[in-house]
Amino acid sequence: MREIQIMPSLLSADFGNLSKDINAAEACGASALHCDIMDGHFVPNITFGPMIVKAVRSLTNLALHVHLMIEHPERYLEAFVEAGASEITVHAENGPHLHRVIEQIKGLGLPVGVAINPSTPLCAIGNVINDIDLLLIMTVNPGFGGQRFISDMLPKIEKARQMGEEAGADFDIAVDGGIDVTTAPMVVRAGANVLIAGAGVFGKRPRIMEAFNALKAAAESAVSKEA
Numbered sequence: 608m609r610e611i612q613i614m615p616s617l618l619s620a621d622f623g624n625l626s627k628d629i630n631a632a633e634a635c636g637a638s639a640l641h642c643d644i645m646d647g648h649f650v651p652n653i654t655f656g657p658m659i660v661k662a663v664r665s666l667t668n669l670a671l672h673v674h675l676m677i678e679h680p681e682r683y684l685e686a687f688v689e690a691g692a693s694e695i696t697v698h699a700e701n702g703p704h705l706h707r708v709i710e711q712i713k714g715l716g717l718p719v720g721v722a723i724n725p726s727t728p729l730c731a732i733g734n735v736i737n738d739i740d741l742l743l744i745m746t747v748n749p750g751f752g753g754q755r756f757i758s759d760m761l762p763k764i765e766k767a768r769q770m771g772e773e774a775g776a777d778f779d780i781a782v783d784g785g786i787d788v789t790t791a792p793m794v795v796r797a798g799a800n801v802l803i804a805g806a807g808v809f810g811k812r813p814r815i816m817e818a819f820n821a822l823k824a825a826a827e828s829a830v831s832k833e834a
């Protein structure tokens with residue numbers, strides 16, 4: 608079992624006082640921050656771009672995982688690398704050339720994540736399974752924080768873990784959307800090890816550390832029960 612990571616999503620951070628929330632995430636012992644990039648086309652919401660990622664980079668040494676929910680991600684990879692991204696995740700639904708985009712990210716020297724929407728079957732990533740560092744299974748439809756976890760994704764997580772094992776592939780399984788103290792143990796039991804949470808961490812301000820620790824404990828309880 609890979610190490611369980613709780614990854615706070617900046618989508619629910621206070622953008623009027625980003626440094627305060629980032630410091631809080633650091634104090635929790637988070638190893639990375641999740642940055643949701645939305646363009647109003649691939650998803651119905653708009654968030655921020657490389658400029659803000661660069662500002663976040665200047666505020667912390669934490670790894671920055673950039674989740675691109677934009678059309679034509681290939682056009683913006685370099686900009687996010689220059690801004691200080693530590694990892695880039697693209698959506699499998701983004702176009703016919705997922706393999707090419709993966710190669711481009713690797714060529715820029717970064718670990719690669721591939722995300723799949725709730726309606727996208729796992730076979731969409733079958734042929735690139737050995738090329739990725741992280742598989743991000745969306746547990747809500749991307750676009751907004753604070754949505755309800757789609758429990759039909761649990762068997763998909765189990766299947767992804769199996770697929771990886773059968774292929775001898777070595778990647779993290781991340782879940783994104785609706786992660787709270789109730790759903791955290793469920794996704795860990797199913798095989799996820801990276802739990803991205805916005806409303807469940809920053810959304811609990813001012814009790815960010817309490818919320819982070821509660822999520823971590825909930826996630827880890829699923830492991831210790833198995834052991």
Ligand code: DX5
Nearest residue numbers: 616749750752753785805806
């Ligand atoms: C949703 C984003 C998520 C979002 C999760 O499209 O990709 O990263 O921050 O938010 P919560 O944890 O609030 O469901």
Ligand code: ZN
Nearest residue numbers: 641643674783
């Ligand atoms: Zn995300």
